[in-house]
């Protein structure tokens with residue numbers, strides 16, 4: 190019951206327009222996370238970041254009450270093999286954009302504290318160097334593509350190859 194009420198409150202506090210959010214010229218477009226797959230304590234999140242200002246900005250940290258920690262990852266090619274690597278931040282160029290999408294940048298969510306249900310919205314704090322901290326609702330969406338093989342390699346303890 191409590192969870193039901195919280196869900197209603199969250200819906201009421203989210204702008205009813207489009208599924209994006211603007212903060213000091215930074216647009217967080219279509220932020221989503223997927224239900225866990227395999228390992229129930231970890232999952233991935235994606236979004237697009239648009240910078241409508243004349244100054245480059247940088248996403249430097251991501252947090253949510255839903256998880257112990259959220260890391261920013263990218264993929265790199267190691268010879269023929271695609272590997273994940275944690276990065277300290279991601280630059281969003283002035284008047285530019287950066288996509289977090291399968292095969293590229295993604296949010297790696299570790300230590301999930303509850304099961305994610307499709308349709309829920311999870312508040313996530315994104316910290317930018319210039320724009321500061323903004324809380325964006327990440328929609329829990331079903332996976333539309335098979336999970337990347339590398340996601341399954343994450344062991345949930347930060348072990349990275």
Ligand SMILES: [Cu+2]
Nearest residue numbers: 262273295297
């Ligand atoms: Cu990763």
